[in-house]
Amino acid sequence: MSILSFLDKPASYIGKRVPRPGAKRLLAGGGRYVDDLRPPRLVHLAFVRSPYAHARLVSFDAGAASRAPGVIRIITAKDIEGLYTPWVGVLTHFKGLKSPPQHPLALERATWQGEPVVAIAAESRALAEDAAALVRIEWQELPSVTDMEESLAPETKPIHPALGDNLAFTRSIDAGEVDAAFAGADTVVVEEEYSFARHTGVCPEPRAILADYDPAGQSLTVHYSNQAPHMMKEIFAKHFGLAENAVRVLCPDVGGSYGIKIHVYPDDMTAVAASILLGRPVKFIADRLESFVSDIHAREHRVKARLALSKTGEILALDMDDLTGIGPYSTYPRTSAVEGNQVVNLTGSWYRHRNYRARLRVAFQNKPPTTQYRAVGHPIACAVTEAIVDRAAAELGLDPADIRRINLIPDDAYPWTTASGLKFEKLSHQAALETLLKLMDYDGLRREQAELRNRGIHRGIGLASFVELTNPGPAFYGVGGAPISAQDGATIRLDPGGSVTCAFSVTEQGQGTEAMAAQIAASALGLPIEKVRIVTGDTERTPYGGGTWASRGAGIGGEAVLQAAHALKQNILELAGIMLQTPAAQLDLAEGWVTDLAGARRIGLDEVGRAAYFRGDTLPPGTQPEMSATRHYMPKLYPFAFTNGVQGSYLELDAETGFVRLLKHWVVEDCGRVINPMLVDEQIRGGVVQGIGGALFEECIYDEAGQLLNGNLADYLVPMAAEMPDIEVAHIETLTQDSALGAKGAGEAGTAGAPAAVMNAVNDALKPFQVRISTQPMTPQRILRALGKV
Amino acid sequence: MSDDRIFIRLIVNGESVAREIPARLNLVDFLRDELGLTGTRWSCEHGVCGACTVLINGELARGCLVFAVQLEGCHVETIEGLSRSGVLADLQAVFQRRNAVQCGFCSAGMLLSADALLRENHAPSRAEIREHLSGNYCRCTGYHAIVDAVAEVAAARAVKVKAT
Numbered sequence: 026m027s028i029l030s031f032l033d034k035p036a037s038y039i040g041k042r043v044p045r046p047g048a049k050r051l052l053a054g055g056g057r058y059v060d061d062l063r064p065p066r067l068v069h070l071a072f073v074r075s076p077y078a079h080a081r082l083v084s085f086d087a088g089a090a091s092r093a094p095g096v097i098r099i100i101t102a103k104d105i106e107g108l109y110t111p112w113v114g115v116l117t118h119f120k121g122l123k124s125p126p127q128h129p130l131a132l133e134r135a136t137w138q139g140e141p142v143v144a145i146a147a148e149s150r151a152l153a154e155d156a157a158a159l160v161r162i163e164w165q166e167l168p169s170v171t172d173m174e175e176s177l178a179p180e181t182k183p184i185h186p187a188l189g190d191n192l193a194f195t196r197s198i199d200a201g202e203v204d205a206a207f208a209g210a211d212t213v214v215v216e217e218e219y220s221f222a223r224h225t226g227v228c229p230e231p232r233a234i235l236a237d238y239d240p241a242g243q244s245l246t247v248h249y250s251n252q253a254p255h256m257m258k259e260i261f262a263k264h265f266g267l268a269e270n271a272v273r274v275l276c277p278d279v280g281g282s283y284g285i286k287i288h289v290y291p292d293d294m295t296a297v298a299a300s301i302l303l304g305r306p307v308k309f310i311a312d313r314l315e316s317f318v319s320d321i322h323a324r325e326h327r328v329k330a331r332l333a334l335s336k337t338g339e340i341l342a343l344d345m346d347d348l349t350g351i352g353p354y355s356t357y358p359r360t361s362a363v364e365g366n367q368v369v370n371l372t373g374s375w376y377r378h379r380n381y382r383a384r385l386r387v388a389f390q391n392k393p394p395t396t397q398y399r400a401v402g403h404p405i406a407c408a409v410t411e412a413i414v415d416r417a418a419a420e421l422g423l424d425p426a427d428i429r430r431i432n433l434i435p436d437d438a439y440p441w442t443t444a445s446g447l448k449f450e451k452l453s454h455q456a457a458l459e460t461l462l463k464l465m466d467y468d469g470l471r472r473e474q475a476e477l478r479n480r481g482i483h484r485g486i487g488l489a490s491f492v493e494l495t496n497p498g499p500a501f502y503g504v505g506g507a508p509i510s511a512q513d514g515a516t517i518r519l520d521p522g523g524s525v526t527c528a529f530s531v532t533e534q535g536q537g538t539e540a541m542a543a544q545i546a547a548s549a550l551g552l553p554i555e556k557v558r559i560v561t562g563d564t565e566r567t568p569y570g571g572g573t574w575a576s577r578g579a580g581i582g583g584e585a586v587l588q589a590a591h592a593l594k595q596n597i598l599e600l601a602g603i604m605l606q607t608p609a610a611q612l613d614l615a616e617g618w619v620t621d622l623a624g625a626r627r628i629g630l631d632e633v634g635r636a637a638y639f640r641g642d643t644l645p646p647g648t649q650p651e652m653s654a655t656r657h658y659m660p661k662l663y664p665f666a667f668t669n670g671v672q673g674s675y676l677e678l679d680a681e682t683g684f685v686r687l688l689k690h691w692v693v694e695d696c697g698r699v700i701n702p703m704l705v706d707e708q709i710r711g712g713v714v715q716g717i718g719g720a721l722f723e724e725c726i727y728d729e730a731g732q733l734l735n736g737n738l739a740d741y742l743v744p745m746a747a748e749m750p751d752i753e754v755a756h757i758e759t760l761t762q763d764s765a766l767g768a769k770g771a772g773e774a775g776t777a778g779a780p781a782a783v784m785n786a787v788n789d790a791l792k793p794f795q796v797r798i799s800t801q802p803m804t805p806q807r808i809l810r811a812l813g814k815v
Numbered sequence: 816m817s818d819d820r821i822f823i824r825l826i827v828n829g830e831s832v833a834r835e836i837p838a839r840l841n842l843v844d845f846l847r848d849e850l851g852l853t854g855t856r857w858s859c860e861h862g863v864c865g866a867c868t869v870l871i872n873g874e875l876a877r878g879c880l881v882f883a884v885q886l887e888g889c890h891v892e893t894i895e896g897l898s899r900s901g902v903l904a905d906l907q908a909v910f911q912r913r914n915a916v917q918c919g920f921c922s923a924g925m926l927l928s929a930d931a932l933l934r935e936n937h938a939p940s941r942a943e944i945r946e947h948l949s950g951n952y953c954r955c956t957g958y959h960a961i962v963d964a965v966a967e968v969a970a971a972r973a974v975k976v977k978a979t
Contacts, residue, residue, distance in 0.1 A: 044912050051919025052907040052926065054854020054894030061853040151839070229858050229866060229920035229954055280856075280920030281954050313859045535918030535955050707914050707960055714957035738863040738952070746958040747949040751941070775957075 036616060038544035038554055042703035045540040046554075047533070056278040059233035059250050060310045067235075068097055070296055070309040071153035073143040073160045074318065075135030078169035078391035078731020079184070082133050082142065082162060090145065090159040095152030098303060099160070100144040102130040105298040109264050112289055114355035116505025119362045122194040122387075124355035125185045129295040134167075136184060136353035137393050138731055139318025141292045146299055146307065169391035169731040173327060173350040176388040184353050184389045193355055194362040194387040198369055200444040201380030206342035207333045215417045216331040219409050220800040223325040223350075224723035226398055227743055230280020231316045232290065236297040237306035244271040247297065250279050252287040252532055253572035258564045259508035260289060260358065261297060276562035279534040283715065284398040285320050287574055289357040292319060317736035322725055323398030325350045326368065326405050332413045333380075338423050340432045342380035343373040345409065349387055352394035358507040359397055362387055367402025367494070373410045374443040375454055375492050375669065376432040381444035391731045397574075399715055403493060403777035408720075411489040411781035412799065415788065425488050425785065426467060429458055429671075433490060450662070452669040453695045453757045454490055461488070461693040464755055465673045478793060484688070485790030487674040489781035495576035495696070495770025496666035496761075498659060512659035513582040514568025515589040517546055519597060519652040521638045523617055523630035524556040527589070530570025531582035533561045536772060537704035538578050542586045544700055545766070549590035550597075551614035552630075568655055576770025579700055580666055584764040585658040592654035600650050601633050658764065666761045666769040670694035672713070674782040675750075678790035680812060683805030685721060685787060687750040690779070695757040697769035705771045706754040712775020713752050718744045720780035724802050821884045827852070828896025838884055843867045845883035846893060854894035854923050858952070865951035868924035869893050875931045894923035903930055906968050915964040917955030924951045929965045937973050941966060 050056065087099040098104075111126035131142045143160055147153035170176045170184060176191040183190050207214060228250075235248040245267055251257055254274040262272045279286065296309040311319060326349045333342040347368045351361035369383040418428040433454040434441050441449045461467075467486070474484045502509035517527045527546050531538050539559040547554040560566060570585075571577065594614055601619040602609035605627055612619055618626040619633060636643060637650035644650070660666060673691040678684075692709050699705050722742035726734045735741045760767025780801060788797050791811065798811040809815045819838040824831065827850060834849055846852040846869070858866035860879050867878035870892040897903045903926050909915070916922045925948065932939060932947040939947065944965045945958065953961065 045914060045916075048911045048914065048916045048919070049907070051916055052910050052922050053898040054852075054923050056854075056919045056922075058853075058856075058920070060857065061847075151844075227952075227954060229864070229918060229952065230856070231858070279918060280858075281918040283954065310857070312857075313861065535916070537914070537917075703914050707917065707956060710957035710959050711917065711955045712957075715954070737861060738859040739861065743952060743954070744958075745949040745952060746945040746962065747942075749945070749958050751962075752957060752959050 036551065037548040039548050039700055040702065043540055043544050043554060043701055045537050046543070047539055051278070058230050058278050058280050059235050059248050062235055062248055064237060064306045066305045068146045068303060068305050068307045069148070069150040069153050070299060070307055071145045071150060071157045072141040072292055072315065073157050073162065074315065075131060075138055075140045075142055077135060077164055077166050078138045078171065079167040080135050080164040081167060082131065082135065083165050084163040086161040087143065090156040093152070093156035093159055095148035096156045097146040097148065100146060100295070100299055100302065102128060102132050105129060105302060108298045108301050109294065112264060112357040114357040114360045116360050116502065116507055118505040119194060119360060122355065122360060122362045123188050124193060125188060127291065127354050127357065129291045129298055137391055138733060139315065139393055141295060144295050144299060146303060171390055171392055171727055171729060171731045173348050173388045173390065176350065176390050177386060184391060191389040192386060193351060193389055196366065196369060196385045198381060198383040198445050201342070203342045203344055203380045203382040206380045207331070207344070209341065211336055212341060213334045213336060213420060214331060215413060215420050217413055217416055217799055219328045219330065219412065221324045221326045221405055222724040222802060223322045223395060224719050225317065225320050225322045225725055226283045226285035228281040228283065228285050231311040231313060232286060232293065232320060233310045234293045234296045235306060235308045236300040238300040238304060240304040243267065245297065246273045248275050248277060250286055251276050252282045252534060252574055254532065254562060254564050255510060255530065255569055255572060256508055264294070265297060265301060273565045276532050282534045282573065284401070284574065288321055288359065288396055290319065314737060317741065318393055318733055321356060321398065322393050322395045324405065324719065325395055328405065328409045330409050330413050332417050334417050334421065338421050338428050338431045340376050340378040342378055344382045345372050346384045350390045350392065350395065351387055352390055352392045354394050356394050356396040358509065359502060361394060361396040363397055364395070364402045368405045370445050370447060371403060371406035371492065374445060374447055375434060375490050377434055379444050392727055399712065400773040400776035403491065403773060404716055404719060404780045407489055407491045407778050408781040408784055408801065412784055415785045426458070426462055429488065429490055433458065447667065448663055449667050450761055451759050452492065452667060453759050454669050456757055457669060457671045457693045457695060458490065460755055460757065461671045461673050461691055464693065464753060465675070465691045470675055483678045483680055483790045483793065485676050485678060485786035485788070487782040487784065487786030487789055488671065489778045489785060490671045491669065491774070491778040491781070493576065493668045493770065493774045493777050494665045495668055496580035496660050497575045497577060498664050500664045501575070510569060510571040512657050513570030513585050514655060514657040515542065515586040516568055516653060516655040517589045517593045519593060519630065519634050521634040523634050524558065525550060525552065526558045526560060527586060528560045528567045529582060529586060530567045530572065531561065531578040532573045534573055536578065536708060537701065538573070540704060541579050541583055541700050545583050545586045546590045549587055550594055552617055556617060568657065576772040580764065580768045580770050581658055581660060583700060583768050584766045585656050587766050588656035588658060589654050592656055596651045596654060597633055600637060601628060603645060603648055604628065604633065604636055660763050662763045666763060668694070668696045668769045668771070668774060670774050670778060672778040672782040674786040676783070676786045676790065678787060678808065680794065683808035685803065687717065687748065690750045690752045692752065692775060693755045693757065694771065694774050695759050696771035696774070697760045698758055698767040699756050700768060702756065705756070708771050709754045709775040710752045712773060713779040714744050714749055716776040716779025717749065717783055719801060720783040721802050823884055823887050825886045825888060826890045828892055836883055840883045841879060842869070842881040842883050842886065843878040846878065852893050852895050856920055856923065858920065863952070865924040865928065866921050868927045868951070870927060875928060894926065897927065905971060906930060909964045909967050913960050913964045915956060915960040921951055921953045925953065925961060932965070933969050933972060937969065937976065939969055
């Protein structure tokens with residue numbers, strides 16, 4: 026009997042569009058986010074932030090501020106000295122990565138506009154802000170470095186003199202015979218330079234923390250809008266000198282995170298320090314304006330790429346150079362080297378070529394730190410690869426679909442190791458491409474496009490294949506010394522009335538973690554899903570685990586739930602076997618009952634629960650019911666479970682205004698077993714729109730002095746409903762053999778491929794004008810510039 | 816400035832409320848801090864994102880752009896009141912079934928805006944739904960499921976109207 030037999034039972038919830046039970050509460054306004062919590066003696070925090078990108082703190086006068094109404098304490102770097110140890114954003118497996126120690130509040134120098142300098146603790150946020158306006162700081166402005174090239178120029182003074190220069194990290198890959206491939210007599214070479222602006226997460230719920238230090242118990246409780254409570258518990262314990270189990274981190278409802286809420290932020294650390302200093306609960310909720318200069322930013326890359334092909338369109342070699350800017354610090358504890366590292370690892374990796382050269386340089390700048398944000402590096406790797414492949418197709422007179430048919434790794438060629446060394450267990454690029462072309466009626470769209478072009482209407486069709494790194498093992502972060510767990514755990518308990526409670530280490534940010542876990546537990550235990558309760562987001566009440574990041578919740582956490590459910594089922598059947606005087610192997614669970622193997626009901630789970638908990642006296646001597654089971658799971662066979670997919674974009678470009686109207690978007694995606702197609706589709710769609718934001722709208726615009734020019738939601742454009750297209754999603758299911766469930770991740774695929782598909786569609790629309798655009802976001806202004814109209 | 820306190824009376828979710836409040840107190844802070852109605856959310860605080868959407872005398876309003884003291888004698892309705900009264904029940908049920916909600920932070924504003932649309936336009940096209948909801952920022956869903964949900968409720972309400 027296969028271990029997965031429960032999947033095929035009619036009552037299984039696997040593969041079904043099960044609505045999220047928790048969504049009802051959210052839709053009724055009953056969500057509990059950090060700002061909704063109001064403990065007694067609460068103190069609110071506001072910050073004075075550096076107005077300059079780079080400046081020395083000369084003098085400081087908080088006299089008037091400290092006398093302002095409602096002020097409890099003005100907190101400077103000096104006030105919290107000794108309460109914490111600084112943190113350094115490096116990992117040992119990134120050889121040569123360097124970053125200076127970072128502090129909650131700037132010491133004698135600020136290195137980006139928005140860096141927190143002074144904290145005001147007051148009775149309300151409004152009063153704290155009033156007092157913040159009264160703090161007088163004399164600054165000596167220093168030369169700032171904002172441009173990446175300038176940052177690495179030999180004459181540029183290092184932002185951190187102790188580090189010697191502004192090169193935080195560099196890495197090169199040189200596989201195969203790149204020069205020989207480019208030098209071939211019949212080789213066709215195309216090259217292009219790409220730019221990707223900075224953008225940021227704009228979580229609907231801004232970053233939020235409520236730190237409550239109990240001086241008597243020397244314990245710290247933190248309610249935190251965060252993705253990784255166990256990691257933050259380790260970090261708070263370590264950097265505030267607290268006992269590991271004196272720290273509890275709870276994540277109530279989280280109003281969006283997308284990678285923003287997984288990094289150590291100086292203002293959050295200040296909130297913890299303030300709570301220790303004051304012995305009172307301290308709340309800090311970033312407002313929208315300060316979020317723009319204090320949340321992490323993402324991307325900011327300049328990539329030069331060259332592609333060598335045979336005359337028949339086979340890719341022979343790819344050579345690329347990525348320069349990325351990360352602000353003044355590598356973030357802690359994940360580091361800011363991972364984004365660029367992913368770019369060089371992933372670029373071109375879904376094609377067959379064996380010759381690959383890449384160079385990565387990561388530069389310090391006087392702008393907010395950039396680091397991991399949804400799809401880390403993938404949108405860059407994908408856009409560069411897919412754009413240059415399209416450019417080559419145009420050069421060779423090939424259809425974009427055909428150049429991909431020629432070069433995608435064949436579906437029967439796995440396992441495959443890429444030129445950059447990535448190991449792919451089994452992917453389905455060819456099947457995905459053919460499915461997509463059919464789904465979007467590619468040939469029909471091409472005909473429509475040709476016909477409309479004759480009438481002066483410029484439509485573009487863009488394709489983008491991609492891979493997504495999911496289910497990372499310990500080689501991703503743990504090996505480098507970070508307290509980042511690659512495993513997750515679940516404890517499932519049978520309650521006396523026959524329902525179960527599952528404490529689960531993966532967190533819920535709205536993606537549907539709890540529904541996914543409930544579906545697995547209910548299916549494996551033969552329970553109606555209403556009988557399953559999932560508990561998440563509390564370091565004291567859930568098993569230890571990594572949380573939400575890198576598309577790992579279902580693939581890693583889901584497997585832990587499955588294994589825990591199997592273990593509990595075995596325990597239940599053994600006890601039921603004793604009660605029924607029947608061998609456990611002849612019993613099964615279905616619809617809340619213990620049944621025989623044919624499905625006939627024997628006793629209810631409530632009866633088993635009652636016997637286990639209340640009527641042990643009825644059981645034979647020596648029987649010890651074990652009605653809870655815990656299992657943990659960590660991927661073993663592969664360092665990562667790669668997924669794959671392909672996206673299609675159809676749009677119309679107005680050559681007079683430069684405006685792009687998105688008409689339709691399609692995604693075919695292979696994340697292995699789909700536990701809940703509705704939730705996976707919604708992850709894909711949300712991801713696509715986040716990717717479209719970066720491709721068309723979102724940009725943190727900085728001037729040369731390092732001042733953010735559009736740090737508000739009126740000037741920083743995010744995708745809204747009217748500009749977004751309908752998005753059709755289809756799936757191929759290639760299971761991973763690394764787990765019984767066979768699920769891989771799906772959270773970032775949409776964001777990985779959308780910018781590339783849209784960029785290729787824009788360039789396809791521009792084809793009659795014989796111009797291309799290679800800068801994101803592709804704003805109307807940039808499109809008109811490409812057209813030579815401005 | 817922050818010391819000026821003003822006495823106001825208004826109706827919130829059908830209940831009469833009287834408070835002496837600072838003149839500068841924003842409606843969202845008033846609802847959240849004075850009345851404990853935390854379903855109305857702070858997000859952009861400058862009138863763009865729609866997370867703070869409420870009804871004032873039956874009209875959609877951005878709570879973040881209104882001072883509480885402007886509302887003497889007004890009727891204010893929030894997600895809590897509109898959930899309890901059942902006004903939004905059909906939208907809430909379909910939003911849940913179609914997963915037109917992820918983190919939930921924008922949902923109150925989305926539901927109120929969608930309901931306002933459907934009161935004015937009984938058969939909105941997908942483009943009209945998208946246009947109308949463009950004052951409500953959602954970072955999670957990509958909007959497609961929200962548009963599906965609103966279209967489904969519009970159709971269901973139309974059938975109901977026909978039947979009665």
